[in-house]
Amino acid sequence: MSKHDGKRIGVLVMSYGTPESMDDVEAYYTHIRRGNAPTPELLAELKGRYEAIVGGVFPLRENTNGQVAGLQDKLEQLAPGQFSCYQGLKHAKPYIEDGVQQMANDGITEAVGIVLAPHFSTMSVGSYIKRAEEKANELGITMTFVKQYHMHPKLLLALTERVADGVARLAPAAGGADKVKVLFSAHSLPVKIRELGDPYEQQLLETSAAVAKAANVSDWQFTWQSAGRTREPWLGPDILETLPVLAEEGVKAVLVAPVGFVSDHLEVLYDLDIEAQAAAKKLDVALDRIAMLNRDPLYMETLAESVIEALASLGKE
Ligand SMILES: CC1=C(CCC(=O)O)c2cc3nc(cc4[nH]c(cc5[nH]c(cc1n2)c(C)c5CCC(=O)O)c(CCC(=O)O)c4C)C(CCC(=O)O)=C3C
Ligand SMILES: [Fe+2]
Incomplete structure (x- = not known):
């Protein structure tokens, strides 16, 4: 060697x-x-x-x-x-x-x-x-x-710390830590990946479930974001569809954990921090997101x- x-x-x-x-x-x-x-x-x-x-x-x-x-x-x-x-x-x-x-x-x-x-x-x-x-x-x-x-213990630990911090930050707005909804998210892909037996969705759910468990989060779900601008169908629901449903259900505070991304970039700084944030404001839902991993x-x-x-x-x- x-x-x-x-x-x-x-x-x-x-x-x-x-x-x-x-x-x-x-x-x-x-x-x-x-x-x-x-x-x-x-x-x-x-x-x-x-x-x-x-x-x-x-x-x-x-x-x-x-x-x-x-x-x-x-x-x-x-x-x-x-x-x-x-x-x-x-x-x-x-x-x-x-x-x-x-x-x-x-x-x-x-x-x-x-x-x-x-x-x-x-x-x-x-x-x-x-x-x-x-x-x-x-x-x-x-x-x-x-x-x-996606299941490396140190990756899960870094994400868990961020989710736990975020839930604590939002707890007052939600009326208690157990009332914060954690929304794990990732970049959508065309629905056709399902026909290919692609592991993407399964792996994202594995990461989300493991982090939720370690951070003691009981109320979480997974949603997609940043679907491409093409005519074919993309995996959903998109976060912009999920937020109104949550508001309807009485959720007051949402922590977004974009676990499919590792860096501050367009899909986080625009799609979440500007677009999803504006949607949440309109719905009177407090929205925050975990810090990205970066370095x-x-x-x-x-x-x-x-x-x-x-x-x-x-x-x-
Ligand atoms: C799975 C996935 C990841 C995560 C995994 C990974 O990191 O690889 C990712 C990350 C990113 N996607 C990014 C940007 C864009 N992605 C686009 C379009 C597309 N993304 C796709 C998939 C993914 N993309 C696909 C299937 C398309 C359709 C076109 C095609 O079939 O290839 C478009 C076109 C316009 C639009 O459709 O929005 C843009 C501008 C940036 C950089 C942002 C910056 O510059 O800060 C990042 C990190
Ligand atoms: Fe992309």
Whole structure:
């Protein structure tokens, strides 16, 4: 194995990617749409959402950079001199293929890939892995992948702390901690994933149930968010549909726990903090959300330990 010959193992850290600037939004959106430019209406709508959150900075870029650096530090602590992290983004530069190419340029022949999203779907993590694998095969790099880490004890602990804090914050508005409704959420996907026997929904429910249990939350449910702007049906109910139902049921305070995401970005800062927040205000429901993981040390340990485990399960030391 590599560590015996002094060569480092590459770690390809993959994430969604975000535009570099407002002028770059169109190219980014076109890439997401597999080369089809968005209509002017769709483009204006997306630019409007970014303008509402960014003020000139796209937070996902900083956060992904920070997570890659944080993982490198953690791996250095756990296994000094053994790993080198590279970034590979799905829809922005450096693309996944660029990250693999960089590893090859640096003489890496063995690598582990991990995505900054805890739950596996063929349409999300699966497609990151496919792209990395194709490029790695082309360049003669042997790669193994972390497919999911949605039940890693340290990830669950970090989320549990946040949910417990959030429930305590909202307890006065709800009339008691036991009256706070916890809404776990994740990015919706097209309904067709169900026909593929996709584990995504099941894994999200597993994470939610485990965190609810550990945080002593009795009243929780799962809802979707951020469905794409396409004509096919997406998984629901969406949080914007769920909130009125909860208000109708007499719920006074909702804590949103977007466990499908690990960073502050558009789907959190706009879809939840602006859009869902406005909907809740209209319904006279107090809404708060848990802080995102970003560079949380427990999340960095989750990633580092998952990388090391993936390597060990290959039968290597
Ligand atoms: C499963 C999943 C995750 C979570 C797992 C993961 O992280 O991978 C995720 C994360 C994210 N999605 C993001 C942004 C967008 N996603 C879009 C569109 C789509 N997302 C999809 C899926 C997912 N997306 C899908 C199936 C589409 C339809 C087009 C297609 O079939 O591919 C669109 C187009 C417009 C719209 O439809 O809203 C945008 C702008 C950002 C970056 C935000 C920022 O820049 O701060 C992040 C982290
Ligand atoms: Fe997305």
